[in-house]
Amino acid sequence: MEGDPVLRIGIIGVGEIGKAVVEGLRSEGGASPEVFLSPRGARTAAELSARFEGVQVCGANQEVLDRSEVVIIAVRRQDHHEALAGLKVHDDKIVVNVMAGVATDNLRRTLATGAPIVRAIPLPAVRERRSVTVTCPSHPVVDTLFEQLGGALPVADEDVFNAFSALTGTLTTHYAYLATLTSWATGHGIAPDAADRYVRGLFENVGRSLNDKTRPLHQLAADHETPKGNNERIRTAWFDAANAAALKEALDGLLSDLK
Numbered sequence: 001m002e003g004d005p006v007l008r009i010g011i012i013g014v015g016e017i018g019k020a021v022v023e024g025l026r027s028e029g030g031a032s033p034e035v036f037l038s039p040r041g042a043r044t045a046a047e048l049s050a051r052f053e054g055v056q057v058c059g060a061n062q063e064v065l066d067r068s069e070v071v072i073i074a075v076r077r078q079d080h081h082e083a084l085a086g087l088k089v090h091d092d093k094i095v096v097n098v099m100a101g102v103a104t105d106n107l108r109r110t111l112a113t114g115a116p117i118v119r120a121i122p123l124p125a126v127r128e129r130r131s132v133t134v135t136c137p138s139h140p141v142v143d144t145l146f147e148q149l150g151g152a153l154p155v156a157d158e159d160v161f162n163a164f165s166a167l168t169g170t171l172t173t174h175y176a177y178l179a180t181l182t183s184w185a186t187g188h189g190i191a192p193d194a195a196d197r198y199v200r201g202l203f204e205n206v207g208r209s210l211n212d213k214t215r216p217l218h219q220l221a222a223d224h225e226t227p228k229g230n231n232e233r234i235r236t237a238w239f240d241a242a243n244a245a246a247l248k249e250a251l252d253g254l255l256s257d258l259k
């Protein structure tokens with residue numbers, strides 16, 4: 001029945017995100033479907049199948065499809081033609097496309113199928129069932145699957161979905177920002193260990209404050225800032241209008257490539 005937990009799930013492309021999905025499915029609690037993995041990404045696939053009961057490596061991508069109700073396609077965008085060309089996808093399957101920048105129409109042409117195709121953005125934290133996954137369009141079976149992995153956020157419009165996808169492109173910039181702070185600190189006589197520990201601690205607290213959903217983001221910023229104080233000084237000196245505009249321009253550029 002629609003919305004029921006999936007019993008057999010296939011993954012074509014067992015890399016970072018494919019592995020995170022398997023680990024999330026196998027972490028404690030809830031229903032645990034049988035999992036069928038593609039042969040490529042052989043080392044990761046073998047490791048997962050040795051680690052978890054009910055996780056098997058198939059001999060070919062077609063076998064993954066044939067044995068599954070829901071198939072997650074998680075190869076890199078540039079590999080998807082080679083990975084998918086010639087596969088037969090019956091209309092009773094459900095295809096979940098997690099590849100950034102591969103539109104549903106494009107994938108439907110490649111797969112030549114009438115099966116439902118749902119785009120999704122699972123992030124590595126699905127392995128701890130702590131990531132909200134954007135899906136497009138909403139599908140009861142797929143949304144139930146991602147609910148199990150930390151939450152589903154279905155959107156109807158693929159352009160809106162792409163804007164969410166662009167947002168996920170900002171994560172490593174955030175880590176690089178923290179690394180820059182640390183390196184600045186070590187240049188000013190702070191021992192690397194102390195700089196690392198202190199910067200992590202500062203931003204772990206920022207992360208925790210984000211859990212307070214009663215305060216909008218601009219309010220959180222204002223609440224952490226003394227008028228004419230140090231935070232206001234750095235924010236206005238560095239994250240000024242030009243910097244904010246440059247960030248939005250980079251996001252616009254990414255978004256147009258994702259379409």
Ligand SMILES: NC(=O)C1=CN([C@@H]2O[C@H](COP(=O)(O)OP(=O)(O)OC[C@H]3O[C@@H](n4cnc5c(N)ncnc54)[C@H](OP(=O)(O)O)[C@@H]3O)[C@@H](O)[C@H]2O)C=CC1
Pocket residue numbers: 012013014015016017018038039040041042061074075076077079082083084098099100121122123124
């Ligand atoms: N990493 C992330 O946080 C996120 C990634 N995504 C998307 O997920 C997709 C995968 O990303 P990620 O997991 O990081 O990438 P990885 O490079 O870690 O994994 C891709 C996997 O695809 C395998 N592969 C390549 N060709 C084939 C083929 N012909 N048949 C089957 N498998 C094949 C690779 O195998 P081999 O090692 O043998 O080459 C590899 O294991 C991308 O399209 C990305 O946009 C989406 C959301 C988040």
